[in-house]
Amino acid sequence: MKQRKYLMYVTMGGMVAAYLFVATCNGEKMQQETQQTSAGANLATLSEADQRLIQQSRSIFGALPASAEVETNPLNATKVELGKMLFHDARLSKSSFISCNSCHNLASYGVDNLPTSVGHNWQLGNRNAPTVLNAAFHMAQFWDGRAADVEEQAKMPILNEVEMALPHEEVGTGKIASIPEYQKLFAIAFPGEEIPLTYDNIGKAIAAFERTLITPSRFDRYLEGDADALTPQEKRGLEAFLTANCQTCHMTPLFGGHIYQKFGVMKDYWELTGSKAIDRGRADVTKNENESYVFKVPSLRNITRTYPYFHDGSIWDLKQAVAIMNELQFGKKLGDQEIDDIVVFLGSLTGDIPESARLLPILPPSSGTTGLPDFQ
The missing domain is CATH 1.10.760.10 (Cytochrome c-like domain)
Incomplete structure (x- = not known):
């Protein structure tokens, strides 16, 4: 041969297994460690x-x-919930028709079950959409590893002309900033930041939600x-x-x-x-x-x-x-x-999708300056 x-x-x-952001994290972690120790001891049986x-x-x-939490993007409940909303919000696309969930459908285990995904104006991508479940643990993102982590990956499809097709970052931040409820949530999710609603923080919020999909x-x-x-x-x-x-x-x-x-x-x-x-x-x-x-x-x-x-x-x-x-x-x-x-x-x-991820978020309404869907 x-x-x-x-x-x-x-x-x-x-x-990195740091800790769960929920209030009961310490107790749950101790319980898990106790169960693992007990399980190890019981192998002899x-x-x-x-x-x-x-x-x-x-x-x-x-x-x-x-846990998939990292120091560069600490989790809090508001950030995770905000990320879930943005994950499902099609207004991050040019057509206001495609969201992250369109290709990474949580109802079908984080994929769309298509050979390649349907994007803006019915264009087809050139690679199969990998599942978003457990993706935060991967060494890199995409089939070719061109994104270092889920924070970087979350920002890329939004600007890809075949996928969500926004022309530049400012359009994305502008659409989200035009919605008062999002302004409030970003301020809570990113405390202490002078300008909390940025394109990088849109990616961090989406990634924060994805880091809970274990x-x-x-x-x-x-x-x-x-x-x-x-x-x-x-x-x-x-x-x-x-x-x-x-x-x-x-x-x-x-x-x-x-x-x-x-x-x-x-x-x-x-x-x-x-x-x-x-x-x-x-x-x-x-x-x-x-x-x-x-x-x-x-x-x-x-x-x-x-x-x-x-x-x-x-x-x-x-x-x-x-x-x-x-x-x-x-x-x-x-x-x-x-x-x-x-x-x-x-x-x-085949595992269990977290219950919180299976509950659809209620998205805030657009304002008069959010803009209309663009199918061109």
Whole structure:
């Protein structure tokens, strides 16, 4: 088989578990630590197979942090609620028709379930919209990593002519500033700032909300020592996942999101995905030919709900996606039973969206100076 060079970039960082902004955070954290300690102590009561599998999984994946807060964007309840409002507010688009939630629909696990998203004037983007759930833990944002964090990422689609299409930052801040209720909320969310309503703070508010979108699942209960959290087939699927070396790229608590990797190590990816367009990935950002077809490894959390798959949404069936990945990255073909078991296991990574995020915000009305929708 022809040898191919590929790159793996390990850039861990930013996965900070600080504390929950809600008033009960200290008590909840202590309770969680007590439960984890108790779970660890109780491993001795489990079967040898469960003990081995849990300990191996803990060493590879680790516990999902309870908080994604960072020092550069401290959370408070008003900022998070303001961010949720802006996340749903289509007035941040030229047409006043497209919001962050249009492409990252929380009702469908933070995606739109389209190969590529529909933007301004029905234009189509060139990449699949990744889920916003748990995205704050990623080492970088977008498939090509062109944004360092969710604070930077939140500002970019608003000004992208294919997506929300505002012509410049001042239009966005002007529309939001024209709404008196938003003026008041920004003053509370960003106390002590001389001018709290800025474009950067619009991004920080949206990011603050996104930093609360953490989805623990049954797999996390299994890691804590609840052997009944996974079914026998899910445990078999976890074993198959590890035996197939899927964790080579899909490790850490997110099962991904922490490294860049070439998509198609053993053969060109489009040979198996049938992709209509050839995407050079990070090479278009870095201008480094050695990074051609390199993308950020996606997280596998909630993967059963975030179809279609890959950077271009070219594959709709998760079993097919698993088979393609093993052949592209390792040059091996998995058996049907292995694929079935892995896919069943991946279902255990489907978590619960925070209840507060599932409640739609009531948006304030426009004023006479907010402006009208522009479909040009």
